[in-house]
Amino acid sequence: MTPTHAGPAAPDGLPAAQQPDWPDPGRVRAVRAELGALPGLVPAHECDRLGERLAAVARGEAFLLQGGDCAEEFRRATPGAVHGTAQTLLRMAGALEQAAGLPVVTVGRLAGQYAKPRSRPTETRGGRTLPAYRGDAVNGAAFTAADRAPDPRRLLAAYDAARTTLGLMSAYLASARGAASREVFASHEGLLLDYELPLRRTDPATGRAYATSGHLIWAGERTRGLDDAHIAFLAGIANPVAVKIGPTARPGELKELVRRLDPEHRPGRLTFVIRVGARKVRQVLPDLVAAVAETGAPVAWVCDPMHGNTFEAPTGHKTRHFDDVYDEIAGFFEVHAMLGTHPGGVHLELTGDEVTECVGGGAGSARGAGVSFADLPWRYASACDPRLNRSQSLEMGRLIAGLVAERTRVPVG
Numbered sequence: 001m002t003p004t005h006a007g008p009a010a011p012d013g014l015p016a017a018q019q020p021d022w023p024d025p026g027r028v029r030a031v032r033a034e035l036g037a038l039p040g041l042v043p044a045h046e047c048d049r050l051g052e053r054l055a056a057v058a059r060g061e062a063f064l065l066q067g068g069d070c071a072e073e074f075r076r077a078t079p080g081a082v083h084g085t086a087q088t089l090l091r092m093a094g095a096l097e098q099a100a101g102l103p104v105v106t107v108g109r110l111a112g113q114y115a116k117p118r119s120r121p122t123e124t125r126g127g128r129t130l131p132a133y134r135g136d137a138v139n140g141a142a143f144t145a146a147d148r149a150p151d152p153r154r155l156l157a158a159y160d161a162a163r164t165t166l167g168l169m170s171a172y173l174a175s176a177r178g179a180a181s182r183e184v185f186a187s188h189e190g191l192l193l194d195y196e197l198p199l200r201r202t203d204p205a206t207g208r209a210y211a212t213s214g215h216l217i218w219a220g221e222r223t224r225g226l227d228d229a230h231i232a233f234l235a236g237i238a239n240p241v242a243v244k245i246g247p248t249a250r251p252g253e254l255k256e257l258v259r260r261l262d263p264e265h266r267p268g269r270l271t272f273v274i275r276v277g278a279r280k281v282r283q284v285l286p287d288l289v290a291a292v293a294e295t296g297a298p299v300a301w302v303c304d305p306m307h308g309n310t311f312e313a314p315t316g317h318k319t320r321h322f323d324d325v326y327d328e329i330a331g332f333f334e335v336h337a338m339l340g341t342h343p344g345g346v347h348l349e350l351t352g353d354e355v356t357e358c359v360g361g362g363a364g365s366a367r368g369a370g371v372s373f374a375d376l377p378w379r380y381a382s383a384c385d386p387r388l389n390r391s392q393s394l395e396m397g398r399l400i401a402g403l404v405a406e407r408t409r410v411p412v413g
């Protein structure tokens with residue numbers, strides 16, 4: 001179990017899991033004040049527009065493609081890295097739109113995905129134990145005491161990197177004429193309350209509070225405690241919000257999340273991102289969908305086929321198999337077909353670079369094809385979880401397009 005810190009940042013003093021052990025509370029207060037004086041990163045009307053798009057996703061009239069790094073890195077807030085991710089997402093969106101005849105809503109895991117919840121608070125290498133890497137907004141990835149020390153000034157660097165990334169994305173979209181979907185929204189896990197709360201602003205037009213750190217904010221599998229600070233934070237913002245749902249979630253918990261996060265049943269407000277693993281999805285998803293259907297809330301159902309399929313390769317690398325990723329998506333579609341509900345979209349960890357982090361893929365996608373275990377050390381660049389590389393992403397995009405096309409009964413071109 002990861003420790004739960006009842007930190008000062010929690011809304012209404014509620015317990016907040018996975019918060020950093022900042023060394024200097026005075027400095028954190030100063031950083032929060034500085035963040036509070038900076039302009040919001042995204043405007044409220046864009047959050048509302050994404051909400052409208054997600055309402056269409058929930059109705060089965062659009063498909064959500066959400067993807068990007070597991071952990072964004074400050075040093076990669078560069079044109080090459082941001083454009084690579086954007087181009088990969090837009091090419092996948094193009095394949096989906098063409099095959100399925102449905103508009104695709106494209107959302108990046110970007111411009112804020114700088115904080116990570118971890119399974120363990122520390123990491124031991126060669127007999128030496130240091131704090132775990134918790135994302136660039138908290139500490140550095142290098143295995144040194146200096147890097148791993150949490151530093152609240154990194155919250156300001158996260159704001160700068162997010163602003164740079166949003167600018168690079170806008171520039172790319174302005175140049176991507178004719179692209180199937182030219183809107184890319186920004187999303188991240190709203191993990192660090194010392195970052196999220198100062199960036200929460202009241203929209204003068206409506207008097208409603210918005211997280212201005214990104215368009216869509218989600219609570220992770222490790223921070224979705226019903227009575228905890230993260231859910232209270234999401235309940236208090238008007239943005240579209242999502243919650244990751246792992247294999248131990250009970251149907252009643254989802255009903256309670258609906259009650260807290262979408263009491264008015266506002267279309268586009270709430271998305272459930274299911275990440276239960278390929279071997280469990282067919283078994284656990286039906287009861288979850290049925291329970292939420294009983295509430296009558298118009299939630300969007302999205303499949304994260306990454307986080308329930310992670311395993312350790314013989315090389316020691318964290319990896320995922322392309323076929324497991326596809327199988328969880330296929331199972332997700334099967335369950336929705338059986339229930340007559342809508343498979344709203346997918347949430348993927350991917351990059352535009354040809355890294356070697358996930359195994360499999362390649363023509364035919366038989367086990368053993370594409371990236372092999374032996375390839376993993378070659379280009380394993382992720383700061384946290386393994387991502388689909390560019391080729392694997394495009395291949396997965398084509399496979400998903402096949403599933404959506406089958407569903408919408410439009411022949412694949």
Ligand SMILES: O=C[C@H](O)[C@H](O)COP(=O)(O)O
Nearest residue numbers: 070116117118119120384385
């Ligand atoms: O991205 C999700 C989590 O932060 C990640 O899977 C945790 O990884 P860990 O189990 O190595 O801590």
Ligand SMILES: C=C(OP(=O)(O)O)C(=O)O
Nearest residue numbers: 070220221222244275307
């Ligand atoms: C932390 C993540 O996922 P989850 O909360 O589903 O484990 C993530 O999306 O990187």
Ligand SMILES: [Mn+2]
Nearest residue numbers: 070349384385
């Ligand atoms: Mn991850």
